[in-house]
Every structure is written in structure tokens, then in C-alpha cells.
Amino acid sequence: MTAEVSASGAPAERIGHHVWLHLMDGKAVITHAGKAIAQHPLRAWILAVSRIAEPLLLRDTVWEEQESGALVRSRALMHLARRHRRAGRVRGGGEGARMIELPEVVTLARQMNEALNGKRVASANRGNSPHKWVFYNRPPEEFAKIPVGKTVGEVRGEAKWIFAPLEPGFVLLIGETGGRVLFHQDERTIPQRYHLLLGFEDGTCLTVAVQGWGSILLVTKAELAGHPAARGTSPLSDAFTYEWFKRLLQEYEGRDKKSVKELMITGPGVSGIGNGYLQDILFRARVHPTRKVAEITGRECRRLYDATRRTMKEAVRLDGRDTERDLYGNPGRYRAVLDKRAKGKPCPECGTAIGKMAFLGGAAYFCPGCQT
Numbered sequence: 001m002t003a004e005v006s007a008s009g010a011p012a013e014r015i016g017h018h019v020w021l022h023l024m025d026g027k028a029v030i031t032h033a034g035k036a037i038a039q040h041p042l043r044a045w046i047l048a049v050s051r052i053a054e055p056l057l058l059r060d061t062v063w064e065e066q067e068s069g070a071l072v073r074s075r076a077l078m079h080l081a082r083r084h085r086r087a088g089r090v091r092g093g094g095e096g097a098r099m100i101e102l103p104e105v106v107t108l109a110r111q112m113n114e115a116l117n118g119k120r121v122a123s124a125n126r127g128n129s130p131h132k133w134v135f136y137n138r139p140p141e142e143f144a145k146i147p148v149g150k151t152v153g154e155v156r157g158e159a160k161w162i163f164a165p166l167e168p169g170f171v172l173l174i175g176e177t178g179g180r181v182l183f184h185q186d187e188r189t190i191p192q193r194y195h196l197l198l199g200f201e202d203g204t205c206l207t208v209a210v211q212g213w214g215s216i217l218l219v220t221k222a223e224l225a226g227h228p229a230a231r232g233t234s235p236l237s238d239a240f241t242y243e244w245f246k247r248l249l250q251e252y253e254g255r256d257k258k259s260v261k262e263l264m265i266t267g268p269g270v271s272g273i274g275n276g277y278l279q280d281i282l283f284r285a286r287v288h289p290t291r292k293v294a295e296i297t298g299r300e301c302r303r304l305y306d307a308t309r310r311t312m313k314e315a316v317r318l319d320g321r322d323t324e325r326d327l328y329g330n331p332g333r334y335r336a337v338l339d340k341r342a343k344g345k346p347c348p349e350c351g352t353a354i355g356k357m358a359f360l361g362g363a364a365y366f367c368p369g370c371q372t
Contacts (some may be wrong), residue, residue: 099178099212101160102234102272103315103334104324108181109157111327112164112206115183116152119200121166124148126216129193135215146170146218147198159232159271163224171224177214182207183327232271235312240270245305246298255293260304261360263293273308275362276321279338281307288371289364338365 100108126136126143136143146166153165161175174181174196184190184205190197196208196216208216219227233239248269252258264273264281273281282289284307287300296304315321320332323339336342342354342365352369 098276098323099160099176099274100320100324101274101277102157102236102312103277103318104320104326104332105157105160105162105175105272106236106316107157107319107326107332109155109162109164111183112152112162112181113155115204115327116164116200116206117154119152119202119204121147121150121152121198122201123197123199125197127195127197129195129209131195131210133213134195134210135217137217137219143196143218147172158234160274166218169220171219171221173215173217173219173224173227174208175215175217177208177210177212179211179214180207180209180325180329181327182209182325182329231268233269234271235273235308236316240309242302242305245270245308246301249293249296249301252293258293259289259360260287260291260293260296261289261364264308265360270308272312275364276336276339277311277315279365280336281311282371283307283338283365283367284311286370286372288366289359291372338367340365 124144124147126140127134138146147170150166150168150170153167155162155164157163159175160177161173162181164172164174166172179195180191182189182191184207186203187199187205190205190207191209194207194209195214196206198206200206208214210216217227233244249255249263252263252269255263260282261278264270264278265275278289281304285300285303287296287304315332315334318333319326319330321334321336322331323336324332326332337348338354340356340363343356344353346352347354347367347370350367350369352367355366355368357364357366
């Protein structure tokens with residue numbers, strides 16, 4: 001069973017008696033009997049649910065409660081966490097499905113542009129494997145009808161989203177997702193299960209198979225202008241200057257209470273960074289993930305900026321992480337300094353054993369000696 005779409009066009013799901021989850025305007029909103037009882041920034045909610053190690057960690061997130069909504073909120077979130085943990089684990093994993101981040105998005109978009117630009121769509125299918133956590137904005141019949149006869153334009157990748165124009169008039173958005181986006185020379189290599197299939201007039205195909213969580217949207221260009229995918233500043237862009245980054249830290253709302261991890265992942269501000277690359281950014285900046293934004297010194301701010309630019313550029317040059325796959329099924333060549341493979345091993349800088357902790361709904365790897 002896939003998620004429903006509310007009257008406003010936003011994904012919505014019934015998660016209890018008179019309890020609904022709505023994803024809209026960049027927020028995750030829970031309503032009870034038609035009344036909003038909790039809300040949270042969408043990217044933070046995605047992080048909390050998709051990376052959850054233990055459902056109880058959700059109690060540490062910064063939900064805004066209204067009146068007597070606590071019991072409903074608690075039951076709803078526990079339900080969501082349990083459902084997602086069952087649906088979202090990747091084979092051989094143990095920490096939930098990984099999400100593609102900016103370097104993987106840039107790599108996939110570049111390859112899609114090379115392989116698909118100018119091709120006409122002959123057939124489209126919204127998927128053959130219903131998935132509770134794949135969010136569509138249109139019913140199956142519209143996904144089957146709208147792309148047919150349209151031509152793929154210049155594909156680009158920004159933040160955690162792939163933008164694939166379907167000319168005239170529409171854009172296919174694939175984002176905030178884990179899983180595989182694959183190109184096929186013919187139908188023989190199409191996976192058994194997929195959540196989007198586009199067939200082209202020359203016999204080639206594109207499939208999207210989501211693991212964990214993901215959005216597959218067909219939007220008009222007018223709808224695209226207000227979509228959250230278009231927001232934020234990429235650490236690869238010219239706009240991502242040190243002065244801009246320093247001002248972001250200085251003006252960040254809640255900087256006395258919120259951590260640098262929350263700033264970097266949930267924003268608003270920096271786009272395209274998730275829990276995966278953040279580990280290496282914080283390690284190279286020598287900043288502990290739990291540090292409050294207000295505690296970051298000028299020197300640390302500079303290190304954090306430099307580490308962000310360096311890590312993202314290096315990962316793009318190497319086509320993303322070696323735990324992810326490109327359009328042709330090949331792994332990236334960027335090997336993370338800190339991930340689950342590093343736990344307990346000597347720090348490459350000081351030799352201290354790499355530690356692991358649960359923080360903000362996900363695993364945080366760090367060096368107790370280098371990161372303060």
C-alpha cells in the first residue's frame with residue numbers, strides 16, 4: 001500500500017484512529033481529528049525516522065506539542081518508527097537504509113544527462129512493488145500517461161534531488177531517497193521490483209527502486225518553483241562562501257540549544273549533506289557532533305567550512321561513496337573515513353579507537369581524541 005495524497009497535493013498517511021501524517025510545505029505534520037498536534041521540519045523528520053536505531057530516541061527530537069497531543073504523538077511516532085525499521089533495512093545492513101546525498105545525486109544526474117538527454121518516453125509505470133514509504137504526488141494512471149511522448153531534457157542534481165525535465169511542461173523529481181536509480185540497455189536487466197519504470201523509444205529503460213524512503217514526483221515547472229527541492233545553498237556552489245557560512249552559524253535560530261549536526265543536516269541553509277558525509281566533515285573539522293552551534297569558535301567555523309567543501313568536492317570527483325551505486329550499478333570510489341567499518345579501529349590521526357553513539361536519531365562516529 002502506497003501513501004495517499006491529501007487535497008492540497010501533499011503526501012498523507014493514516015497512522016491511527018483519526019490520526020494522519022501529512023508532508024507539506026517542508027514540514028511533517030501530525031493531525032488528530034483534523035487538528036494539528038505536532039509538526040517538525042521535514043528533513044529532520046526524515047532523519048529521525050529513516051536513521052532511527054531505537055524508537056525511543058524520537059523522544060529527544062524537538063517536536064512542538066499542542067494541548068493533550070503527547071499520547072497521540074508518542075503512539076504515532078513509535079508506530080512509524082517500527083514500520084520504517086521493518087520496511088527500510090538494506091540487505092546486510094543494520095542501521096537502516098542509507099540515503100543518497102549530494103555527491104551521489106550529482107553523479108547520477110550527470111550520467112542520466114549523458115544517457116537520456118533527447119530520448120522520447122514510450123512507456124511509463126509507477127511501479128510494481130507497493131511500498132509504504134515511497135511518496136508519489138499523482139495516481140498511477142497519471143504517471144502512466146503524462147511522461148509518454150515527452151523528451152528528456154538536461155538533467156541536473158541539487159541537494160538530495162535529481163531534476164529530469166520531461167519536455168514539454170513537466171519535471172520528474174527523484175529525491176530524499178535510498179536505493180537504486182539504474183539505466184538498462186534493454187528489458188532483460190530490469191529488476192524484479194521497482195517503483196518507477198520509464199521505457200524509451202530506442203528500447204532502453206530507466207528504473208528507480210527505493211530502499212527505506214523516497215519521493216518520486218511529476219511536477220509542472222510552476223509547481224517546481226515552490227518545491228523544497230529547490231531550496232538551500234549547495235556546498236559546491238559559488239554562493240557557498242565562508243562569509244555566508246559564518247553568517248549562517250551566527251544567525252542560526254536556536255543556536256544555543258541545537259547541535260552542529262542538526263544545523264548541517266536539517267538546516268535550513270546547507271543543502272545535500274546527510275548523516276553519511278557529515279561524519280567525515282566533522283572529523284576533518286575536529287568538531288564533536290554534539291557541540292552546540294553557539295559554542296563553535298571562529299577557528300572551528302573556518303575548519304568546518306573547509307572540511308565541507310573538501311569532502312563534498314572529493315566525493316563528487318570520486319563518483320560518490322563506495323557503499324552506493326551509480327546509474328550503471330557501479331560503486332563509487334569515495335571511502336568514508338568514519339562509518340560503521342571504522343568503529344573500534346584506531347583513528348588515522350591520533351590512534352584513539354573510533355567511537356560510536358546514537359545521536360539525533362542516527363549513528364554518530366567520532367574520534368574521542370581529535371573531536372572536541
